[in-house]
Amino acid sequence: MPSVIAALLRHGDYHQLKDTPSAWQPFPLTEQGRQQARRSVTLLNGALQMFDWDLCPVIDSSNLLRGWQTAEVIREGFSDKTSSPLSIEGFDELAERSMGSAANLTRQTIESILQDDPRFEAPPADWKSNSHYQLPLQGAESLMQAGVRVARHLDHRLAELQQQVDTDTVKLFVGHGAAFRHAAHHLGILEFDQIAALSMYHCRPVFLERRYAGSWRHLTGEWKVRSRGEAFVD
Structure with a gap:
């Protein structure tokens, strides 16, 4: 039976507001981020050649601008490397x-809002990186909840792909580091303690295989090991 593989790519570096934890910032890639995305084409193509994998022609991307721009650079980079053009679905x-x-408020402003609202308790000191903490504000979710959302998408899309291909095939997913790591935990790839210990390099793919029984495994591609004291900026 052919293998189906998800290539997870964290978007490139972007124009991020200082001390603003919301990852829904609507800003574009920096030039460095575009360079990172261009380099990812070489990494991806090298893996395809090394393992004799085919490439699914549809890239799944986060709808946030930095995600879509990363996917677009990759799509353009593969224009002369595939028999049919790639497309992007957001x-x-x-x-x-x-x-x-x-969304898009500074950390200090968010903490002030919670302090001034008598309905809410003060958040824990590690609230920004705490996997289980959910801001008590409308529309907010925890990192674990985001991971469930992403994991369901990955599993659904690769289950579909398994029914469509007859060769080992890679599908590209462009998204965000923390959500991908928490999704990997829900898929049984990372232990809970590894979520905080690891990060993802910008635009360097991590390849995960979905087996026919529905289980997942890590094939290749490096997670980034966080250094002591490294800020949580996913």
């Missing part, structure tokens, strides 16, 4: 964790 399901009504 999905809200691949977005990073939502801060709800606190």
